[in-house]
Amino acid sequence: MTRSQPVYTVTQINTYIKSVLDGDPRLFGVYIRGEVSNYKKYPSGHHYFSLKDQTGVLRCVMFRSNAARLRFRLESGMKVIAYGKITTFPRDGQYQLYVNALTPDGVGELYVAFEQLKEKLYREGLFSAEHKQPIPRYPSSIALITSSAGAAVHDMIRILGARWPMATIKLLPVRVQGQGAAQELTGAVRYANRWKLADLIIIGRGGGSLEDLWAFNDEQLARAVYDSVIPLVSAVGHEPDVTMIDFVADLRAATPSNGAELAVPDQIELWQHLDQLTLRCCQSITAHLHQKKRDLTRLQQSKALTEPMYSIQERRAFLDHQQRRLIHGLQQRLSVEKTRFASFLAALDALSPLKVLGRGYAFAKNEQGEVVTSVASVELGERLSLRLADGTLGCTVMEQNLFEETEQMRRSHGCEKEII
Amino acid sequence: MAAKKKSFEESMTRLEEIVTALERGESTLEESLSLFEEGTKLAASCSKQLDQAEQKVLKLSKGSDDTPVEQPFEENLP
Numbered sequence: 060m061t062r063s064q065p066v067y068t069v070t071q072i073n074t075y076i077k078s079v080l081d082g083d084p085r086l087f088g089v090y091i092r093g094e095v096s097n098y099k100k101y102p103s104g105h106h107y108f109s110l111k112d113q114t115g116v117l118r119c120v121m122f123r124s125n126a127a128r129l130r131f132r133l134e135s136g137m138k139v140i141a142y143g144k145i146t147t148f149p150r151d152g153q154y155q156l157y158v159n160a161l162t163p164d165g166v167g168e169l170y171v172a173f174e175q176l177k178e179k180l181y182r183e184g185l186f187s188a189e190h191k192q193p194i195p196r197y198p199s200s201i202a203l204i205t206s207s208a209g210a211a212v213h214d215m216i217r218i219l220g221a222r223w224p225m226a227t228i229k230l231l232p233v234r235v236q237g238q239g240a241a242q243e244l245t246g247a248v249r250y251a252n253r254w255k256l257a258d259l260i261i262i263g264r265g266g267g268s269l270e271d272l273w274a275f276n277d278e279q280l281a282r283a284v285y286d287s288v289i290p291l292v293s294a295v296g297h298e299p300d301v302t303m304i305d306f307v308a309d310l311r312a313a314t315p316s317n318g319a320e321l322a323v324p325d326q327i328e329l330w331q332h333l334d335q336l337t338l339r340c341c342q343s344i345t346a347h348l349h350q351k352k353r354d355l356t357r358l359q360q361s362k363a364l365t366e367p368m369y370s371i372q373e374r375r376a377f378l379d380h381q382q383r384r385l386i387h388g389l390q391q392r393l394s395v396e397k398t399r400f401a402s403f404l405a406a407l408d409a410l411s412p413l414k415v416l417g418r419g420y421a422f423a424k425n426e427q428g429e430v431v432t433s434v435a436s437v438e439l440g441e442r443l444s445l446r447l448a449d450g451t452l453g454c455t456v457m458e459q460n461l462f463e464e465t466e467q468m469r470r471s472h473g474c475e476k477e478i479i
Numbered sequence: 480m481a482a483k484k485k486s487f488e489e490s491m492t493r494l495e496e497i498v499t500a501l502e503r504g505e506s507t508l509e510e511s512l513s514l515f516e517e518g519t520k521l522a523a524s525c526s527k528q529l530d531q532a533e534q535k536v537l538k539l540s541k542g543s544d545d546t547p548v549e550q551p552f553e554e555n556l557p
C-alpha cells in the first residue's frame with residue numbers, strides 16, 4: 060500500500076460524497092416506486108420508513124411539513140410513489156430519500172379519476188334523489204348481475220331464498236373485475252331492461268382491492284344504472300367501499316349480503332304481518348257486529364216498539380188537556396161577561412123612569428105624544444094621556460093652575476131633592 | 480275467484496286497504512261482511528302462496544337472436 064494517494068478524514072469524504080450527490084440534478088427531484096416498510100412516525104411529526112422492492116432498500120424521511128400534506132394514512136406494506144431528493148447527512152454517512160410528496164401507487168390516478176367522474180355525474184344530476192325509484196315491496200323476480208362463481212352470488216341466493224323464496228332469481232353471469240368487466244356489467248344492466256327480465260336488479264360483487272372494484276366506477280355503467288327503469292340495488296364490496304354506482308343506484312347496500320336483505324321482505328315478518336292483518340279483520344268485523352247488535356237491542360227496547368200505543372196515548376192526553384183548557388177559558392169568559400151584563404142591567408134599572416112611576420109619580424103626554432112639562436102648554440078641554448106605573452089614563456083638562464114663582468122654585472128644589 | 484289472479488303485491492295491498500276500511504268502520508254491515516270475506520280469502524291465499532313458495536334460481540344467457548335463454552343454475556362453490 061503506497062501513500063501516493065491523499066488520506067481523507069471520514070468527515071471529509073462524507074462531505075465530498077454529499078457534494079457529488081447534490082451535484083447530480085437527476086437526484087435532486089426523483090420519483091421512486093416501492094413498498095413502505097419499517098414505517099415509524101416520531102413525536103416530532105417526522106416520518107421515517109424504507110422503500111423496498113424485491114432486491115433493494117432505500118431509507119426515507121418525510122419531514123413534518125411535507126407529511127402534513129398527505130391525503131392518506133401511511134402504513135407499512137403500502138405500495139407508493141415517492142418524490143423527493145436523494146442526499147446524505149455527512150454525520151451518518153448514509154444517503155436517503157428526503158420525501159416531498161407521496162401518493163399510493165396506481166391508486167392515486169384512479170382516485171383522481173374517480174373524484175373527477177363523480178363530480179361530473181353529480182353535476183349532470185345522475186345522483187339526484189328525485190330520480191331514485193322505490194324498491195318493490197314484494198318482488199316476484201330478481202335479476203342478479205354478478206359473477207357466477209364466488210361467495211357473493213352464493214350468499215345472495217341463500218339470503219334471498221331464506222327471506223323471500225317467492226322471487227325467481229335470474230342470474231346474469233358477468234365478469235366483475237379485470238378487462239371487459241365494466242362492459243359486461245353495463246351490457247347486463249341494459250339487457251335486463253331491454254327484456255324486462257325482473258322487478259328488481261341487484262348488481263354487485265364481494266370485497267376486493269380498489270382496483271378489483273374498479274369496474275363499478277365505470278362511467279358507462281353508471282349511465283346504464285341511471286337509465287334502468289327496473290329499480291336497482293348496488294351491492295359492491297365491503298362496508299367502507301364506495302363505488303360510482305352506489306351514488307346512482309336506487310338503493311345502496313354495503314355488501315352483497317346486505318343487498319339481498321334490503322331487496323326483499325322477510326317471510327317470517329310477513330307471516331306475522333299476515334296474522335296481524337287477519338286478526339285485525341276479525342276484530343273489526345266482530346266489533347262491527349257487536350255494534351249493530353247493540354243498535355238493534357236499543358231499538359227493540361225503545362218505547363215505540365215496546366209500547367206502540369204510548370205515543371198515541373200521549374197525544375190524546377195532550378188533546379184532552381187542550382180541550383179542557385178551551386172549555387174552561389170559554390166558561391171563564393162567559394161568567395165575566397154575565398157579571399158585566401148584570402151590573403149594566405142593575406145600573407139601567409136604577410135609572411129607569413118606570414121605577415119612579417112605581418112610587419106614585421106620573422107623566423102626561425098630549426095627543427101628539429109629546430111629554431107635557433108645563434101647564435101653559437096645555438089648552439082647557441085638551442085630552443092628555445097620563446102614564447102611571449101599570450098603565451095609562453085618558454084625561455080631559457078641567458082647569459089650569461099656574462104656581463106662584465116662589466112656589467115653582469120651591470117645587471123645582473123639591474124635584475132636585477127627588478133626584479138625589 | 481278473482482282474488483287468485485292477483486299478484487302477491489296486489490293481494491297484500493288490497494288486504495291492507497280492507498283492514499284499514501274495516502277499522503275505519505264507515506261501511507254498512509253488508510259491505511263490512513263482504514270486505515271481511517274478501518280479506519280473509521286474500522290472507523289465506525297470501526299465506527298459501529308463501530307456504531308453497533320454493534326458490535327458483537335460473538341462469539340466463541343470451542340466445543342467438545338476443546333473447547334470454549334460461550337454464551337452472553348449478554352453483555359451483557369454491
